[in-house]
Amino acid sequence: MTAREFNFDGLVGPSHNYAGLSFGNVASFSNVRSASNPKQAALQGLAKMRALAQRGFAQALLPPQSRPNFRLLRKIGFTGTDAQVLEKAYREAPVILACAYSASAMWTANAATVSPSADTHDSRVHFTPANLNNKLHRADEHPQSERTLRAIFKDDKYFSVHPALPGTPAFGDEGAANHTRFAATHGSKGVEFFVYGRVEFDPSAPSPKKYPARQTFEASAAIARLHGLDPLRTVYASQSPDVIDQGVFHNDVIAVGSANVLFYHECAFANEAVALADLRNGLSTVNAELVPVRVPVADVTVADAVASYLFNSQLLLKDTGKMALVIPQECHENAAVAKYLDGMVASGGPIDELLHFDLRQSMRNGGGPACLRLRVVLTDEEAQAMHQGVIMTDDLYHKLVAWVEKHYRDTIEPKDLADPQLAIECQTALDDLTKILNLPGLYDL
Ligand SMILES: N=C(N)NCCC[C@H](NC(=O)CCC(=O)O)C(=O)O
Numbered sequence: 001m002t003a004r005e006f007n008f009d010g011l012v013g014p015s016h017n018y019a020g021l022s023f024g025n026v027a028s029f030s031n032v033r034s035a036s037n038p039k040q041a042a043l044q045g046l047a048k049m050r051a052l053a054q055r056g057f058a059q060a061l062l063p064p065q066s067r068p069n070f071r072l073l074r075k076i077g078f079t080g081t082d083a084q085v086l087e088k089a090y091r092e093a094p095v096i097l098a099c100a101y102s103a104s105a106m107w108t109a110n111a112a113t114v115s116p117s118a119d120t121h122d123s124r125v126h127f128t129p130a131n132l133n134n135k136l137h138r139a140d141e142h143p144q145s146e147r148t149l150r151a152i153f154k155d156d157k158y159f160s161v162h163p164a165l166p167g168t169p170a171f172g173d174e175g176a177a178n179h180t181r182f183a184a185t186h187g188s189k190g191v192e193f194f195v196y197g198r199v200e201f202d203p204s205a206p207s208p209k210k211y212p213a214r215q216t217f218e219a220s221a222a223i224a225r226l227h228g229l230d231p232l233r234t235v236y237a238s239q240s241p242d243v244i245d246q247g248v249f250h251n252d253v254i255a256v257g258s259a260n261v262l263f264y265h266e267c268a269f270a271n272e273a274v275a276l277a278d279l280r281n282g283l284s285t286v287n288a289e290l291v292p293v294r295v296p297v298a299d300v301t302v303a304d305a306v307a308s309y310l311f312n313s314q315l316l317l318k319d320t321g322k323m324a325l326v327i328p329q330e331c332h333e334n335a336a337v338a339k340y341l342d343g344m345v346a347s348g349g350p351i352d353e354l355l356h357f358d359l360r361q362s363m364r365n366g367g368g369p370a371c372l373r374l375r376v377v378l379t380d381e382e383a384q385a386m387h388q389g390v391i392m393t394d395d396l397y398h399k400l401v402a403w404v405e406k407h408y409r410d411t412i413e414p415k416d417l418a419d420p421q422l423a424i425e426c427q428t429a430l431d432d433l434t435k436i437l438n439l440p441g442l443y444d445l
Pocket of ligand 1: 017018019020021022025028029102104107109110138177250252253365366367368370371372
């Protein structure tokens with residue numbers, strides 16, 4: 001079966017700001033309370049989407065979520081008109097107000113875990129929105145993620161959208177940031193690889209000491225069950241707790257895979273040899289062979305990987321059979337990483353091209369190219385069956401640039417979150433967006 005991998009990038013929302021909300025995510029903490037530029041953030045993301053679409057890669061987008069999250073603010077006791085709710089929240093609980101305003105749904109790798117139809121028991125594409133329950137500002141994304149996915153992937157002949165897992169620490173789920181699919185080609189049967197940071201019901205299992213492990217084994221196993229994955233083609237690996245404590249808050253900060261290639265740092269997994277052997281075994285059942293590209297600590301330290309986001313890159317399979325690596329420009333600014341990449345591209349290995357983008361606005365919150373996209377492998381028939389209004393074209397790109405120019409601010413500082421006008425601007429923008437994307441009723445406003 002032929003299939004293509006669509007990248008659904010998150011369209012950055014109009015309230016993008018730096019609130020330091022993600023303990024364990026070094027960039028988020030170091031840029032706390034600095035001024036953001038939502039307009040630039042959205043345009044940077046759109047430029048990446050357009051460039052990749054122009055290169056012939058299948059590119060689509062997921063719309064931002066409605067902010068501020070008045071439902072959250074009212075649920076915790078802020079009452080009155082919208083303006084009064086904002087004013088009281090700013091005075092009494094500014095950090096919670098920032099949570100209600102976070103544009104974090106832009107990192108769509110955390111929107112859901114997706115299993116292509118070639119892997120599932122009923123040959124439909126399965127989606128489970130991530131509950132993201134480790135962080136207040138993200139824990140309420142899943143109802144809208146589910147609604148959005150249902151709006152785009154409506155036809156239940158082809159698609160199955162599950163509700164998020166129970167929102168409790170035992171089922172901490174961060175979506176595709178901890179999930180990778182390997183296969184000989186996108187359309188063939190594959191191996192789904194789940195990397196978890198801790199095991200809720202096994203206190204002897206490795207877990208970090210300083211920063212939280214956001215993904216549990218129990219959550220990964222539940223998703224494999226829900227999606228009806230074949231146990232012979234499902235592999236679990238424990239993330240190294242030491243790297244979590246060095247700022248690797250998701251596995252996609254230290255490893256990325258696509259088709260049969262795994263590009264990873266030697267310190268990524270608690271037991272590298274077992275993880276690779278299990279992947280090889282799984283792939284042997286579908287006559288595919290793993291091609292690992294292992295980056296040794298002698299070339300790139302974990303600190304350099306975290307600072308440059310080398311592994312938070314996209315591996316895109318080209319018609320030539322080789323891969324392009326989509327990296328943030330920070331990789332060129334880090335001497336060790338730049339040197340490594342030059343050598344890698346020249347080595348004759350599976351990755352023969354680098355595509356770099358300026359995603360600085362997102363990077364300052366710890367979101368690189370891979371965070372900004374959710375991969376959905378679709379056959380031609382499935383691609384036809386999904387909502388077409390979110391597919392990136394030149395026409396849509398120009399419409400969205402004009403929309404951003406019209407509705408987005410150039411700056412948001414912490415004090416701006418108290419401004420009731422900002423809330424109105426955000427809502428007006430999204431209302432307009434539903435028309436551009438032809439998704440009426442997308443938001444439960
Ligand atoms: N690795 C992947 N797939 N995603 C990156 C998500 C970054 C996000 N940052 C934030 O949520 C920062 C928000 C703030 O501090 O304002 C997070 O930590 O969940």
